Amino acid sequence: MTIAAAASARAASVVRGIGFAVLCYACFSTGDAVIKLASTRFSVFQIAFTLALFALIPVVGLTAGQGGIRAFLPRRWGLVILRGALTATGSLLAWRAFGLLPLADGYGILFAAPMLVTGLSALLLGEEVGWRRWAAALVGFVGVLVMIRPDFATLGLGHLLAALAALTGALGLITLRKIGTSETSASILLVVFLSLVLVTAPMVPATFVLPTWRELGLLALAGLLMGCGQAGLVLATREAPAVVVAPFQYTQMIWGILFGALLFGDRPAPVLFVGMALVVGSGLYTLWRETVRRKVVSLGSSRGEVPARAAR
Template sequence: MTALSAPVDDGERVLAGISLALLGNLAFASADAVVKLLSVRYSVFQLAFMQASFATIPLMVLVMKHGGPGRLRVRHPRLVLLRGLLAGFGGTCGVYAYSQLPLADSYAIAFSTPLIVTLLSIPLLGEKVGIHRWGAVVVGLVGVLIMVRPGFAAVGPGHGAMFVAAVNGAFVVLLMRKIARLEQPAVMVTAAVGGQILVNIPGMIWTFQTPALADLGLAALGGLAMGSAQFLIVRGLSLAPASAVAPMQYSMMLWAVIYGAVLFATPVDPILLAGASIVIGSGLYIMHRERRRGRTLRAHV
């Protein structure tokens, strides 16, 4: 009876992990929508700082769940610090992009991160990329060109900032491949939130404006959503494999379209959605090939 029930239990765990990941990505999209709402009144640095500061509240819940601050052990302090600084820089670029572009446009560019990871893994990790992954990269880049439409649509600083954030995110992914299994999840989340606070302190001081009480409450809501999203994704990864959890990030495009229509009166761009679909498809295929490659490597160990 136990043997028969085990697959059901595993299936329920995976389903729970996927559900938490979907909820976490909704929380991320909600936090980004709050940033965009407030970006007309406050600087990028102040917004990123406030968001990260309020995100420390659910972060402390995660830390206490892992035994409190005294139980945190950093095995590779320099790499963890680098992870935090990269997360802080990328987060600031993302906040700027959200202030300049519709959320759907920003996410569409951000979804090119798996393509960039594949390209960077060749010089940085010495990986060999086969014809299938190369094909997926080429197709994905075509999707990016369809979305951005250089020469046909205005390409501004917001597009550049989001592309920098995507490249930065690729470096974070490569770094996480090296240390994620060695460091506690609470350490990695603390580094990301702490890095965003640290990176934005100078600019926040220089551009600070006393927020209205309603704006402060909205910023708190966004920060709590961001911190809770980190908690939900970590919990989801503890229940389901990364190969099942990672693709759930693409659900953010749905929320971007909904928030764009409801909060910002942004019309749905069919060309953008077509390009985004190509990028998402190529990203999913790369994840599939990475998963098969990982199984092959383990089989030969």
């Protein structure tokens, strides 16, 4: 193969990776919109339990390229289980928050997770965090404040739950850094969804509402979308470096605004876009600094379970 042909093949692979990423984050946002619709009738425990069962279907398909059933067996059980518990808890908090907030507002707070990782990396991992990343984290925090307009009269349970979900997501990302590239994506994802099943199963009987076939179909669709999104991120990072794929997580904000307007009648205030620009800019700069420092890049603010070693 000539140099030109090799370069063309690499470029085509990156384009495919980006395409997978865009589709994956669209899957996540569509699933979130379905969850918000379902939250008016079902508890978050019943929703999460149903979603997790159906999300496992595409996750199982990952083993086709990762060594069969052995790909589900973690090497570092303690860290993988901790990661699964944190992600399951964060998902429950985020999905409950979506039921109380506009999707765009929820995403704005959740995307504070990478900024929280900056502080937690210094506190828990003893990493040296330079002034540039501290400054980026501060800008992102200001962006979140701009979006939620904290006059204390409008702040409610949804904002608190979203903030806790962001914190839990950040702790999950820290755990994922400790795991590094020693585990298969299939094993990490399996534990995440099994954790959701185990955590929610005891609560389902007390809150169970019999769904119609249409409602069950929508919940199943949301679960499949979540599972396909997670599995798709694995495919995306096989085609393109994680540092190329990761910025497309912010397309969820666009989907949040669109679904909010079309399905829920939300009309975002202009100030939301100012705060969003600050948050996205902060996240992209932090991602760039992580790349320069050759740290593990984690996708999707705890959405993606795919760790990949960043390269220049």
